[in-house]
Amino acid sequence: MAAAHEPHPHIKEVLISREQLDVRIRELGAQISEDYRGKDLLLVSVLKGAIYFMADLSRAITIPLSLDFMAISSYAGGKQNTGVVRLLKDLDEHITGRHVLLAEDIIDTGLTASYLLRILRARGPESLRICTLLDKTVRRIVDDLPIDYRGFIIPDVFVVGYGLDFRQIYRNLPFIGVLKDEVMEAT
Numbered sequence: 001m002a003a004a005h006e007p008h009p010h011i012k013e014v015l016i017s018r019e020q021l022d023v024r025i026r027e028l029g030a031q032i033s034e035d036y037r038g039k040d041l042l043l044v045s046v047l048k049g050a051i052y053f054m055a056d057l058s059r060a061i062t063i064p065l066s067l068d069f070m071a072i073s074s075y076a077g078g079k080q081n082t083g084v085v086r087l088l089k090d091l092d093e094h095i096t097g098r099h100v101l102l103a104e105d106i107i108d109t110g111l112t113a114s115y116l117l118r119i120l121r122a123r124g125p126e127s128l129r130i131c132t133l134l135d136k137t138v139r140r141i142v143d144d145l146p147i148d149y150r151g152f153i154i155p156d157v158f159v160v161g162y163g164l165d166f167r168q169i170y171r172n173l174p175f176i177g178v179l180k181d182e183v184m185e186a187t
């Protein structure tokens, strides 16, 4: 049975279907389970965009782990990243000496991830890696960003769904889709 939001009237194209997400996330989970076997893994993600990915990735990982969340505001809710990152909620857990894996929904310019890496690294984790579901490689302006796990490389298009929003809407779409131009242009 098709989900109620599929197809959605504001969506031009489904870029990554829920089935493709499912398969890829299970592969990432298997790889991470292997790489972190016997280690104290703390999966960290950033509210709100990464919560769907975090929920599915954590269930695809078969070794014991803990979860923690941060909240930041990276731009004013439109299409442009201003480069201004504000920490709205810090982690609950101490990360010193622990194996931290940052689960990100999307890395675009890389500014947000590089800011997060900087503040987390300063706390002395035993290891610190990034797992991003989506990577818009062509948009990168931070050129030394180490990405250890990536789900999909996507082209330079604005996508929504599976946690990603346009002005806080569309996060609950179960796939990654491209918004119609007229929806993006309407103010």
Ligand code: IMP
Pocket (backbone or CB within 6 Å): 049, 074, 081, 105, 106, 107, 108, 109, 110, 111, 112, 113, 157, 158, 159, 160, 164, 165, 166
């Ligand atoms: P960066 O700092 O430019 O790498 O941007 C990271 C943040 O920008 C993500 O966590 C998203 O919140 C947002 N972002 C970048 N591209 C998209 C997109 O295509 N759709 C929705 N949000 C996006």
Ligand code: MG
Pocket (backbone or CB within 6 Å): 049, 165
């Ligand atoms: Mg966002």
